[in-house]
Amino acid sequence: MTYQLALSALSDPTRCAILEALRAEPQPVGALAVRLPVSRPAVSQHLRVLSDAGLVTAEPRGTARIYRLAPQGFADLRAWLDTLWDDALTAYANEAAHRARKTRP
Amino acid sequence: MTYQLALSALSDPTRCAILEALRAEPQPVGALAVRLPVSRPAVSQHLRVLSDAGLVTAEPRGTARIYRLAPQGFADLRAWLDTLWDDALTAYANEAAHRARKTRP
DNA sequence: CATTTATGTAAGTCAAGACTTACCGTAAGT
DNA sequence: ACTTACGGTAAGTCTTGACTTACATAAATG
Numbered sequence: 001m002t003y004q005l006a007l008s009a010l011s012d013p014t015r016c017a018i019l020e021a022l023r024a025e026p027q028p029v030g031a032l033a034v035r036l037p038v039s040r041p042a043v044s045q046h047l048r049v050l051s052d053a054g055l056v057t058a059e060p061r062g063t064a065r066i067y068r069l070a071p072q073g074f075a076d077l078r079a080w081l082d083t084l085w086d087d088a089l090t091a092y093a094n095e096a097a098h099r100a101r102k103t104r105p
Numbered sequence: 106m107t108y109q110l111a112l113s114a115l116s117d118p119t120r121c122a123i124l125e126a127l128r129a130e131p132q133p134v135g136a137l138a139v140r141l142p143v144s145r146p147a148v149s150q151h152l153r154v155l156s157d158a159g160l161v162t163a164e165p166r167g168t169a170r171i172y173r174l175a176p177q178g179f180a181d182l183r184a185w186l187d188t189l190w191d192d193a194l195t196a197y198a199n200e201a202a203h204r205a206r207k208t209r210p
Numbered sequence: 211c212a213t214t215t216a217t218g219t220a221a222g223t224c225a226a227g228a229c230t231t232a233c234c235g236t237a238a239g240t
Numbered sequence: 241a242c243t244t245a246c247g248g249t250a251a252g253t254c255t256t257g258a259c260t261t262a263c264a265t266a267a268a269t270g
Contacts, residue, residue, distance in 0.1 A: 004118055011116030012258075013109055023192040029217060042259055044218060063216045063267045069193035078186055085183055087128040088174035117228075134247060147229055149248055168237045168246045 002054070003080040006073055009053035014038060015046045019069065022056065026068035107159070108185040111178055114158035119143060120151045124174065127161065131173035 009015055014036065021032055029047065033040040047067055050056045054073030058065045114120055119141060126137055134152065138145040152172055155161045159178030163170045 004121065007112065007115045007121070010112045014258080016109065016112070019189060023189060023196075026196065030215090038258085039260065040216090041218080041261085045258080048218085060267090063214095065217070069189070069196055071190065071193040071197050074186065074190040074193055078183075078190055081179065081183055081186060084124060084128060084174070085176065085179040088176040088179055091128075091131065091174055092176050119228080135245090143228085144230065145247075146231085146249080150228080153248085165237095168244095170247070 003077050005053040006055060006077045009049050009055060012046070012049075014042070015050055018043065018046055018050065019055065022067060022069050026066050028061070028064040028066055030064070032067070108182050110158040111160055111182045114154050114160060117151070117154075119147070120155055123148065123151055123155065124160065127172060127174050131171050133166070133169040133171055135169070137172070 010019075017036060018032055021027065021035060029044055030040060032047075033043045036043060047056060047058070051058065054076070055070055056067050056073075057070045058067050060066075115124075122141060123137055126132065126140060134145060134149055137152075138148045141148060152161060152163070156163065159181070160175055161172050161178075162175045163172050165171075
């Protein structure tokens with residue numbers, strides 16, 4: 001059930017851009033904002049959503065807060081996606097087998 | 106870039122419920138609708154979104170249309186998520202090493 | 211202690227989208 | 241051919257949420 005929060009967080013292109021920026025290196029809010037086409041408060045709000053989803057963590061560094069990717073959140077999401085993917089593959093294989101049996105009994 | 110469509114599609118809980126229903130077995134629209142708390146046209150619209158995202162495919166079966174999971178869409182999504190996850194892990198490891206070096210030089 | 215720096219929060223605006231009912235098209239059955 | 245079954249589409253409503261500006265808070269610095 002926790003994956004729904006992460007999926008909802010990833011639906012926004014700006015948030016994905018933030019994650020891809022953090023992928024390169026951990027950064028404070030201001031550094032992210034100057035690279036993005038939105039205001040700094042908007043970035044802060046997005047980081048809040050990402051944090052609630054368990055996709056990023058923050059560490060105080062003076063007055064700044066350094067944000068970085070949180071492996072755990074991505075691991076949970078990956079697990080959910082993998083089960084769905086596996087079932088999709090087996091269903092696809094089953095259907096292919098069924099089709100082959102029908103075409104050449 | 107194509108993963109953004111899939112992520113946007115997965116942000117809705119009803120669409121996730123549809124996918125989990127299709128995970129059990131391929132179904133027509135009506136069969137999905139009776140199990141969900143929304144109307145049939147709503148399910149049809151959701152399936153349109155999922156189809157555009159490459160997460161499901163439809164096959165005509167008389168007047169009905171059988172929807173099933175599309176492995177390719179999930180594979181693309183998985184690939185994107187994996188790169189992000191890998192970078193999150195290495196960043197985490199780097200930070201841990203940095204922290205250890207600082208604590209005990 | 212005042213100021214600067216860096217950030218989170220509040221309030222308000224506006225567009226995206228999820229849902230409904232009503233309607234239309236198409237394939238199968240009688 | 242007419243009817244029935246199944247599903248996509250149109251139009252309209254209403255909520256969600258992404259963004260802005262303005263304000264408040266906390267740490268470092270002179």
